[in-house]
Amino acid sequence: xxxxxxxxxxxxxxxxxxxxxxxxxxxTTSQHRHSFYYGSGESxxxxxVTLPVRRCDTCEFEYLDEVxxxxxxxxxxxxxxxxxxGEIRHIRDYHRMTRAxxxxxxxLGEASLNRWxxxxxxxxxxxxxxxxxxxxxxxxxxxxxxxASDSLSPSISVPVQKRFRVLDLTHAKREEGRSFxxxxxx
Numbered sequence: 001x002x003x004x005x006x007x008x009x010x011x012x013x014x015x016x017x018x019x020x021x022x023x024x025x026x027x028t029t030s031q032h033r034h035s036f037y038y039g040s041g042e043s044x045x046x047x048x049v050t051l052p053v054r055r056c057d058t059c060e061f062e063y064l065d066e067v068x069x070x071x072x073x074x075x076x077x078x079x080x081x082x083x084x085x086g087e088i089r090h091i092r093d094y095h096r097m098t099r100a101x102x103x104x105x106x107x108l109g110e111a112s113l114n115r116w117x118x119x120x121x122x123x124x125x126x127x128x129x130x131x132x133x134x135x136x137x138x139x140x141x142x143x144x145x146x147x148a149s150d151s152l153s154p155s156i157s158v159p160v161q162k163r164f165r166v167l168d169l170t171h172a173k174r175e176e177g178r179s180f181x182x183x184x185x186x
Contacts (some may be wrong), residue, residue: 019056028059038076049075073119082128085119090136092117105147106134 018025035048051068077084092102092169115121133139
């Protein structure tokens with residue numbers, strides 16, 4: 001099998017201890033160099049990684065699992081020069097925060113953090129730089145202090161300007177409106 005480019009006979013599946021095709025537990029893992037294209041058109045780039053290819057000793061079915069998908073995702077992150085999902089998770093773990101607490105302190109969306117940490121999406125360069133700043137303990141302490149003071153201070157109430165003009169509906173105007181009728185055009 002040619003592992004240099006797209007490997008059509010190798011499917012990505014969830015890793016289990018048993019073969020996803022025949023159920024046998026005799027799985028062998030081998031490392032293969034694999035090149036794949038990321039992007040489309042003129043901006044497509046070829047990336048090369050070493051992937052763990054799983055092979056069933058019974059039915060000889062070969063497949064990729066979530067470990068291989070993670071390796072490919074990390075190669076894309078490296079290509080863009082952004083933090084990998086594991087590095088993002090490490091920043092949050094370093095500060096001993098749940099995803100909800102980290103989102104509350106930093107202002108980042110909890111759903112976005114989930115997608116970045118699980119390799120579903122890749123963060124923008126701006127968010128990547130912000131995450132790198134959050135790795136520094138003094139920056140996180142500053143944001144925690146801000147979050148704490150926000151919860152202690154009363155919320156600021158800004159008066160909302162009327163967006164729509166309200167009609168002064170008097171009794172006379174109501175009576176005038178009742179006499180209004182649509183007429184058929186001839």
